[in-house]
Amino acid sequence: MLDGEGPLTPLAGCTDLYVALNFGTLKESSFLNLWSLDELRRIEVRGTVLSIGALCTYTQIIESRPVRARLPMLVAASKEIGGPQIQNRGTIGGNVANASPAGDTLPILAATDAMLLLKSAGGERRVPFNEFYTGYRRSVLRSNELIAAVEIPAVKGRQWFRKVGTRAAQAISKVVMAGVDPGRGIAPRIAIGSVAPTVVRLPSTEAALASGAPIVDAQRILLDEIAPIDDVRSTAEYRRRVAANLLADFWRKRARE
Amino acid sequence: MQFTLNGARIRVDAHPMTRLLDAVREHCGLTGTKEGCGEGECGACTVLVDGQLVNSCLVPLAHVANARVTTIEGLGGSHPLQNAFVEFGGAQCGICTPGMILAAVALGPKPSRAAMKDGLAGNICRCTGYAAIYESIERAGRYARIRR
Numbered sequence: 001m002l003d004g005e006g007p008l009t010p011l012a013g014c015t016d017l018y019v020a021l022n023f024g025t026l027k028e029s030s031f032l033n034l035w036s037l038d039e040l041r042r043i044e045v046r047g048t049v050l051s052i053g054a055l056c057t058y059t060q061i062i063e064s065r066p067v068r069a070r071l072p073m074l075v076a077a078s079k080e081i082g083g084p085q086i087q088n089r090g091t092i093g094g095n096v097a098n099a100s101p102a103g104d105t106l107p108i109l110a111a112t113d114a115m116l117l118l119k120s121a122g123g124e125r126r127v128p129f130n131e132f133y134t135g136y137r138r139s140v141l142r143s144n145e146l147i148a149a150v151e152i153p154a155v156k157g158r159q160w161f162r163k164v165g166t167r168a169a170q171a172i173s174k175v176v177m178a179g180v181d182p183g184r185g186i187a188p189r190i191a192i193g194s195v196a197p198t199v200v201r202l203p204s205t206e207a208a209l210a211s212g213a214p215i216v217d218a219q220r221i222l223l224d225e226i227a228p229i230d231d232v233r234s235t236a237e238y239r240r241r242v243a244a245n246l247l248a249d250f251w252r253k254r255a256r257e
Numbered sequence: 258m259q260f261t262l263n264g265a266r267i268r269v270d271a272h273p274m275t276r277l278l279d280a281v282r283e284h285c286g287l288t289g290t291k292e293g294c295g296e297g298e299c300g301a302c303t304v305l306v307d308g309q310l311v312n313s314c315l316v317p318l319a320h321v322a323n324a325r326v327t328t329i330e331g332l333g334g335s336h337p338l339q340n341a342f343v344e345f346g347g348a349q350c351g352i353c354t355p356g357m358i359l360a361a362v363a364l365g366p367k368p369s370r371a372a373m374k375d376g377l378a379g380n381i382c383r384c385t386g387y388a389a390i391y392e393s394i395e396r397a398g399r400y401a402r403i404r405r
Contacts, residue, residue, distance in 0.1 A: 011317070018276065018315040019296040031274065035320050059309075083379015084363065085312040086297055169378030170298055 008032040010146055012055055013089035015082065016098045040093070040148060043067060048154040051117075054093025054147045059084070061092065071112070071152060073161035073178060077104050083169045093147045096129075099137045099198075102233075104163055106199040107178035109150060110191030117149040124148070136197035157182035160250050164242050166233075174234040175242045179250045185210065190250065195226040195239050202226075205247065215251055219244040260321045262287075263331030273319035277311075278302045280318050281328055289329035289355050293381070300380035303356035304328050310363045310379070327362075329355035338362065338397040347393030349385040356380045357390055367398035 009028040011017050012035055020026035034040065040055040043064045050070050052061065058078035061067050068075050081087055081104050095103045096116065108114075114129040118141060129150070133139050141147065160179040165171030176193040187210035193199040205222045213221075228239035259268045262285060269275075269284045281287050281304065293301030295314050302313040305327040306320075332339055338358050341347065348354040357380050361368075364376040373391050382390060 014315050014317060014320075015297055015312075018317075021274075022276075022295045022314070033273075033317075033319055079375075082297065083300065084310045084360070084376060085300060085303060085315075085379045088309045088311055089315065169375075170381070 006030060007143065010034050010097070012094050013057060013091045015086050015090040016094060016100075034146070045070070050152045050154075052092055052150050052152070054096075054149055055091050056093075058082075058087035058090055058092075062087065071108070071155060071159070073159040074105060074108050076161050077108055077163065077176075077178075080104065080163050080165075080168060086170075092150055096132070096150065097141070097147055099133060099139055101136065101196060101198050102173050102176065102194040103199065104173060104176055104193070107176055107191035107193045108161060109152070110199050110201050111178040111180050111189045112152050112155050113189070114153075115151040116147055117151060118142075118145045119148040120145045126151070130201055133198035155180055157186075157188075158254065160253065162246055162249065164246070172233060175228075175239050175246060177243070177246045177250065181250075181254050183254070188250075188254075190247070192226060192243060192246075194233075195228040195243055197227075200226065209251060215248050218251070219247055222247050258318050258322055260323060261325045263327055269318065271318055273317060275318040276314055277304065277306075277316040277318060277321055277326070278313035280321075281313060281326070287328050287330050291352050291355060293352060298381070299353070300356045300360065300377075301353055303359050303380060305359055305363065308363070310360055312379070327359070329358060332358065332362070336362075338394065341393040341397035342390075345393040345396050346389045347385065353380055353382040353385070357382065361394045361397070364394075368394065370395075 008030050011031045011033055040053040042053045043056060043066055044051045045066050050066060058081050061078045062075050092105055095105045109129040115126045116129055116132055118125050127140060158181045163173045163176045165173045173194050179188055179190045181188040187206045190202045190206055191199055202222055202225045204225055205218050208218045208221050223240055226243055228236040230236050269280050271280055271284055278292055281290050290304055290313060291301040293299035297312045297315045303310055304313045307324050338361050360377050360380050364372055373394055
């Protein structure tokens with residue numbers, strides 16, 4: 001349907017779409033309604049991979065046994081998205097497609113090296129989440145493709161998620177970070193949102209921590225890997241300090257275990 | 258578009274992208290549901306769709322086809338929660354009240370304080386204060402139990 005009908009904007013939970021629509025910032029006026037496609041609402045474990053259908057709502061994720069067991073940090077993140085009203089409608093596929101650098105689930109998908117299953121009338125392909133975004137609100141998603149599922153490989157080690165916003169509920173993040181720490185000298189995987197045009201992994205910071213660098217050195221490297229800006233929610237300076245503090249918090253908790 | 262509104266089967270002829278909020282207020286004439294922010298932040302327009310809490314300013318009419326929609330009018334006016342909000346000062350200006358009460362309905366009877374805080378996290382009140390609202394929900398729970 002996305003072929004040959006002119007530009008159509010896919011819509012699902014509408015929690016981002018109506019904000020743009022109500023405030024007149026959305027140019028598109030033709031939509032493709034995905035909400036009733038129940039086959040995109042499945043949560044399955046296939047082999048070692050946790051597959052979450054793009055239409056799964058945050059409420060569904062919070063209640064899902066396989067997600068709770070395998071990816072508790074995604075449950076924690078989902079509980080902090082909006083309030084119950086938003087959690088009941090907002091979808092993980094929408095969080096990815098909306099492509100905001102502040103999307104709360106995005107650092108988790110980045111830190112776990114998730115794959116995205118993209119489908120079109122012509123077939124399907126898988127794209128590593130960390131190669132999906134090409135710039136601010138830009139991605140490799142083609143106009144005839146839909147995000148069908150996010151696929152998360154088994155996560156070994158400690159999971160850590162922290163969102164810093166104005167208020168626990170409803171607030172959009174000023175800084176949001178997810179980390180996976182396998183321990184035993186294996187490099188951690190850390191991703192951070194709201195501090196660059198897209199969510200970013202921190203490869204140099206990860207390598208520094210893995211090599212046993214002191215946390216202050218890792219924090220310095222982190223600050224070179226992010227590029228926060230001043231905007232309505234916060235300032236670049238605040239975001240830099242908070243990002244560095246979150247890194248220390250993530251790493252300090254490891255030391256105690 | 259056909260759906261069930263407060264127990265009655267109805268039909269609304271409007272564009273599928275009409276906000277449920279506007280369908281309820283303008284097309285069905287039920288003005289108990291309020292528009293606050295219009296962007297899903299405040300919860301004033303909260304209604305229940307198939308028992309689930311939603312912001313009606315973010316739901317297209319197309320998404321309630323054949324669904325059950327409950328607005329504040331669906332509680333009838335003398336629901337224990339409505340009585341408690343009146344009696345224990347759970348409402349001042351009243352704009353957030355319909356949404357607060359429906360969020361409380363979604364919690365079920367006798368929720369804990371922690372459950373109330375999570376369950377009402379998407380409903381913003383700027384004048385009554387949450388203490389009186391939580392108190393009203395607690396009292397309503399007791400009323401409901403006594404009356405049963």
